[in-house]
Amino acid sequence: xxxxxxxxxxxxxxxxxxxxxxxxxxxxxxxxxxxxxxxxxxxxxxxxxxxxxxxxxxxxxxxxxxxxxxxxxxxxxxxxxxxxxxxxxxxxxxxxxxxxxxxxxxxxxxxxxxxxxxxxxxxxxxxxxxxxxxxxxxxxxx
Numbered sequence: 001x002x003x004x005x006x007x008x009x010x011x012x013x014x015x016x017x018x019x020x021x022x023x024x025x026x027x028x029x030x031x032x033x034x035x036x037x038x039x040x041x042x043x044x045x046x047x048x049x050x051x052x053x054x055x056x057x058x059x060x061x062x063x064x065x066x067x068x069x070x071x072x073x074x075x076x077x078x079x080x081x082x083x084x085x086x087x088x089x090x091x092x093x094x095x096x097x098x099x100x101x102x103x104x105x106x107x108x109x110x111x112x113x114x115x116x117x118x119x120x121x122x123x124x125x126x127x128x129x130x131x132x133x134x135x136x137x138x139x140x141x142x
Contacts, residue, residue, distance in 0.1 A: 002055040006125060009050050009069045013082035016043040017098040020087075041085065046103075047130035048077055050111060054122035064122040076110035104129040104139040112141070 018041040019033035029037045036042060050073055054063040084090060086098040092106050108127045115124055126140050 005063050007052045007063045011073050012047050014045050016041045017086040021097045049128040051126040052122035053125035057121050064120045076114045100131045100137045104137045108139050
């Protein structure tokens, strides 16, 4: 068996959103989300870390070419989310609160769909989303 290696790429993007659930009343939203429920929204400078896992290809010496991973993130994350209002510009969040938890799942599915059509040895292992330096969510497709 060949060694299993974890390959990681980090990118940053800026996006605005408002934490609001259409299933809750105005008062419930204010109580649950506090200042993040501001009707004018607010923004973050997010950091996303994408980790791919796999065996080293004996011909290339790589799990996946980092340039390919960079292109994947640019297409599936940066082009879709950078300098966007998540609630207005990303249809996924029209009826779903744009929490970090929901955002990391959205990113996972975008990346997984992109990679599934490619012939890479690596498999998406983990996506980490840093909303701030102290607030981080992690998703592994479970």
